[in-house]
Amino acid sequence: MKLTRFTDFGLRALMYLGAHPGRPISAGEISDRFRVSRDHMMKSLQALDAMGLVSATRGRGGGFQLTRGAGLARLGFVARTLEPSLALAECFEEESTCPLTGGCLLAGALGEAQAAFFDTLDGYTLGDLVAADGPHLVQLGGLRVG
Numbered sequence: 001m002k003l004t005r006f007t008d009f010g011l012r013a014l015m016y017l018g019a020h021p022g023r024p025i026s027a028g029e030i031s032d033r034f035r036v037s038r039d040h041m042m043k044s045l046q047a048l049d050a051m052g053l054v055s056a057t058r059g060r061g062g063g064f065q066l067t068r069g070a071g072l073a074r075l076g077f078v079a080r081t082l083e084p085s086l087a088l089a090e091c092f093e094e095e096s097t098c099p100l101t102g103g104c105l106l107a108g109a110l111g112e113a114q115a116a117f118f119d120t121l122d123g124y125t126l127g128d129l130v131a132a133d134g135p136h137l138v139q140l141g142g143l144r145v146g
Helices: 005-019 029-032 038-051 075-082 105-123 126-138
Strands: 054-056 063-066
Touching: 005 029, 005 038, 005 054, 005 063, 005 075, 005 126, 029 038, 029 063, 038 054, 038 063, 038 075, 075 105, 075 126
Parallel strands: none
Antiparallel strands: 054 063
């Protein structure tokens, strides 16, 4: 399974925000650190805000911060919520036109693999990642955060 860039950016943003507690961080800073489009990062941050994992403050000195309890968020929950579609193959979609739909063992195997993927992600919280990668995240890209 491959996560979309939208989900990838959202997970990266959560990790970066978690490594910088108590300081509002702009979408521009996060996108610069990860060398990704500011517009794409902003869309992911807005989705995280809607999920209640980050809070946004507008204006000078504003930015994004993790909400209280965001460190307890399970990665599987975040990925399932951010992913626009969890269909691994056509047969997982409601509009499937595959003639094997309903009688194919591949769908069962793929479903089992997907469940294992999310079970593994659910074994980790955002706090787990930040605790392990915090020093690296703070100095991401060799740039001092100040």
